[in-house]
Amino acid sequence: MTTKEPIGRFRFMNEQRVNLDGFATPAPELGLVAFNGLNDPKPSITIKENRIVEMDGRSESDFDSIDEFIARHGIDLSVAIEAMAIDDLDFARRLVDPNHSRADIVRLSSGMTPAKLAAVLSKLSAAELVIAMTKMRARRTPSNQAHVTNRSDDPLLLAADAATAAAFGFRELETTVPVAADAPSNAVAVSIGAAVGSPGVLVQCSVEESAELALGMRGLVSYAETVSLYGTEQIFIDGDDTPWSKAFLTSAYASRGIKMRVTSGGGSEALMGGAEKCSMFYLEARCVALARAIGAQGVQNGGIDSAAVAGAVPGGVRSLMAENVMVMLRNLEACTGNDALMSESDVRRTSRTHPIFIGGSDFINSGFGSIQRYDNMFGPSQWNSEDIDDFLAMQRDWGVDGGLRTADEVEVERLRRRATEAVTAVYSWLGLGDFSQEWADQAIDAAGSKDISSGDLMLPLTAARTIMETNVTMLDVIAALAENGFDLEAQRCLDMLKARVAGDYLQTSAIFDEEMNVLSLVTDPNEYSGPGTGYQPTSSRQNEIDTIRQQRSVSDLLAEQQSFDHKNIFVKGSAETSYDPRDVVIGVSPATGKDIWVTLSGLSLADAISEVLAGLEEEGCTGRIVRINDSLDLGMIGLTAARLSGSGVSVGLQAKGTALIHRRDLAPLANLELYSVAPTITRDLYRMMGINAGRHAKGATPEPVRNPYSDEAIEARYHTKVVSLVAIERNCVNSHGPELMELR
């Protein structure tokens, strides 16, 4: 049987990037379903003698290790009966109702079982999840986290990129390694780079559990995140841990004063073939309950590595966001995914992130790939370095604080240089390795590791080994920084160590601001209770959000026009009415020859006029350039010019480049031909316009020139310039009569 080629419309649709994504038919027996799995239990709880003897349909003798840990540690028995008795829909409504406080919802949630919270949150629509997130997140001030990695574990590039990420506003930096043994070197390089970029930036190095703890104990990193939880016992064990080992690990981190959160995320159990016929969302509800039970302060979830699995089923993207809100209901820090790339489509990946972006979370991305996709050793992220300007523009569009800010290019170059110098000095001082100046220069300039040809791939491994063997700690790094004149960075690294002594950043949702104040559930609580409450950016922060480097003011554009070198349009005298039938007036606008010299297409105004003149000449007509000073309206300019014109025909030309052909008997807003899309008008078109004007002058009916068609966002590119150029024109309007102009 031959298969028929689809028709053109479908061939075309099939070629779109979204069709590279996998979409799965729900398969409940495999756990490939977002909500309402085959084995998802009905919420229930039975308490006897202050002990849970049944939970979510399972009696205690049948509890697996996850149930057991949650039942013994995770449920507040003093509110459980009250909380479990609340109708699911009633409680769901409280999440979006300003009359119910966050504090009360958190209190009741602590008495709810995993199935109960899953049932409640599955009732929220997408829009309601946004409100719930706005209201329920722990920290008032939103923030963001970046991935900083590269293919070769290049310490210079890591440090330069860490400093860059800090400059763009990221408050947590997560690195990892393609070569496991390189980890200590990466931790040192990123910590130094972060300190160059800003005070108070938290740094982690994601590696195997005990290796990560060891780095933390030496002070080489300041938080941990890769402590994975799973929703079924089998997959938990496959991950080489139990709820008890994770609880102990959590305490081990706290015992050294190190911030830590756990990682989970819907879809991971289905991906590993162990979902036990439960939905992704219910299994994640177990993870989140367990996170609270083991005493972790926060959770990174929202799919994470399995986000694309959730994204493949109906409602899956909504379930990812609901996971985040569930973390917030458990009164924990929410690091809300938007991490592993879940779609090839820019539209889908933006759609997946956007509700969380506007709702606001403790960390919008639990890893914005601040580096090139190919350098991201976690795999490409949902957002990557090519998206930073998009993200900044989105913040500005919506007035939303997504944690990022514009970084100045000169400043970033300075920081990158300083970061490479600091790493070079520390590595040399501690005997970890030597870098060439060429390598450093390439790292400063590099957009990614492919731009570096002078690196020594063995250096990170040797450095890492030396760090472990000679027991290098952050104290040694601080001393090395200080010995080499990096006092500021030494102090910043020391401040991060001292933060461990105070322990304030162990509290839920803690980050440091640039003055080293801890912002957390405790010090910066979210008290959203409807419009006008909750997080409002300070005026200086709002200014950061609003001021992106691409924005231009009227005075910027005026200066740009002023800097034009060939100001070759001059006033010759006053303009009179002509009676020569070959006379065609080119009416130019008030700013012509004064403040505007270049049209929107980049062509100089004089060149545009020359082409019109040449076109007229081809038709045996004589062009006269006349500035119409009393109007910036193109129709009036054209009509006024036509009335001065011996032939009665004119060309009207605004300084921004828009042009028309007019005739003296027409109404002001009428015309013979209009060239409305100034940015697309070329020299040839101005010449054609001159030719056609000449033909009209001779009484012929030429074929109108068509505006060039473009499917690009011409208006997006030029409308802001148009507003400014029109304002400049308006400033030049005066009551002087028409003036004869000449080109020299």
Add this chain to the structure above:
Amino acid sequence: MNNQKGFSGKNVSEVTVESIRRGDITLDDVRIHPETLAMQAQVARDNGNPQLAENFLRAAELTSISDEVVMGYYDALRPGRSTPQQLIEIANELELKGAIKNAELFKQAADVYARRGLAAK
């Protein structure tokens, strides 16, 4: 923050870039003190998270145990590493060190691991 003492008892205000450079500082000077963790536990409790408070109290007990031993305990709790008896032995060891809450955790694990087949064979 500047009146706080590190694990060693040294006031954190004595920890400066200069004192580190002189080699006067060890990691114990910039490590959290158990009393601070107990204080943070109270803060966590006051902010609606008794589980986080419990974690800080377990952590306080672990502050005086060396990195290597802590990591050894963690490993012992991983699946299939220890028999229930070995977990009980660690619990007893922890009790002797005054780590009552951690000991409790190990005892519970011994029980659950036996029931769920997570203990070493």
